[in-house]
Amino acid sequence: MPRDIATELIHHAYQPPAGFEAPQPAVHKASTVIFNDVAALRARDWREKTGYTYGLHGTPTTFLLEERIAALEGGRYCALAPSGLAAVALVDQALLSQGDEVLLPDNVYGPSLALARGELARWGIAHRLYDPMDVAGLAAMIGPATRLVWLEAPGSVTMEFPDLAGLAAAARARGVATALDNTWGSGIAFRAFDSGVDIVMQALTKFPSGGGDVLMGSVVTRDAALHERIKLTHMRLGLGVAGNDAELVLRSLATLPLRYAAQDRVGRSLAQWLSTRPEVAQVLHPALEGAPGHVHWRATCTAAAGLFSVMLDARYSRAQVDVFVDALQLFRIGYSWAGPVSLVVPYDLGEMRSVSARERDHLRGHLVRFSIGFEAVADLQADLSQAFQRAFG
Ligand SMILES: Cc1ncc(COP(=O)(O)O)c(C=O)c1O
Known part of the structure; x- marks a missing residue:
């Protein structure tokens, strides 16, 4: 075997x-x-x-x-x-x-x-x-x-x-x-x-x-x-x-499989919770039901990375989204992923996607990407909650 x-x-x-x-x-x-x-x-x-x-x-x-x-x-x-x-x-x-x-x-x-x-x-x-x-x-x-x-x-x-x-x-x-x-x-x-x-x-x-x-x-x-x-x-x-x-x-x-699984578990838990928030129009996490390409993820994968994006509702302004990201304390603003520190980056899809892709339903609103580190899930969720409160009331 x-x-x-x-x-x-x-x-x-x-x-x-x-x-x-x-x-x-x-x-x-x-x-x-x-x-x-x-x-x-x-x-x-x-x-x-x-x-x-x-x-x-x-x-x-x-x-x-x-x-x-x-x-x-x-x-x-x-x-x-x-x-x-x-x-x-x-x-x-x-x-x-x-x-x-x-x-x-x-x-x-x-x-x-x-x-x-x-x-x-x-x-x-x-x-x-x-x-x-x-x-x-x-x-x-x-x-x-x-x-x-x-x-x-x-x-x-x-x-x-x-x-x-x-x-x-x-x-x-x-x-x-x-x-x-x-x-x-x-x-x-x-x-x-x-x-x-x-x-x-x-x-x-x-x-x-x-x-x-x-x-x-x-x-x-x-x-x-x-x-x-x-x-x-x-x-x-x-x-x-x-x-x-x-x-x-x-x-x-040697610790890659363990780290991958741990960040997957926390990432899915937060992605699930974010999908219930009124500020979030769509969670872009391939392991979540309803995410774009979820059927292909299910047919191909046995796990997912602790990396996902959310579309914050289009009714908010870009300035409000910036307040949300700035208000996060554990999620630090920075590129890359899979390290010990949870990270966040707001993206302006502008020229990043072709016009036809930008018009798709799952890309309406403001995109914010999260990378999950090794912090406790309850602390990360509390951090997101306080930032939602600060930015959107
Ligand atoms: C999907 C993907 N490919 C390649 C790279 C490039 O890796 P590096 O930062 O080591 O150049 C990155 C980095 O963010 C990435 O996200």
């Missing part, structure tokens, strides 16, 4: 140095790696994990983290990047060339779109946005220049959960590669490769770190040739990660 990932992350095959049988891995830091003779220098290939060549191309610490992230995602090969966004850029640069087109979901992580509008456009790579809730629509959009389809489940900020397997199958049927930004699922909520995607990227900055103190990204594949392509670009771009950062993520991985 295959072992649960919670067990696998702790009892992963790790060979400690002889005579020092500690399960905690060592932190190796190096730029230079010494070769004993010229023959060794000439024999070692940086692409092979059989030997070390230069700190940028891997140390025992980063190789171990790569193995564990690949196991977490259910993949075979992993490349680490210095941030989640760098991992997105790595995939784009490895797979796309001048004249190619990439398709992005309308609710894609904002900086991924900024990258497409900026650098990719400058390099002659086109992009178009597709409706992630319309599989047939994506299938119809794929053209002769389309080389890559990005997927996100759920989408950033507005949290619609797509038919992931349907979207991946539509791309595969036309011979187009798919890359999933799996930062929300984090290898815990669902088995990403089971949906038929080719590449699974994750911002390790969020759940795998869990401390709010590391930036890192990963790109996992099952296919050796695809990994080789990614690895070549990774090497040419010089995307190394630091040994101490890798160690922080390795240390946190």
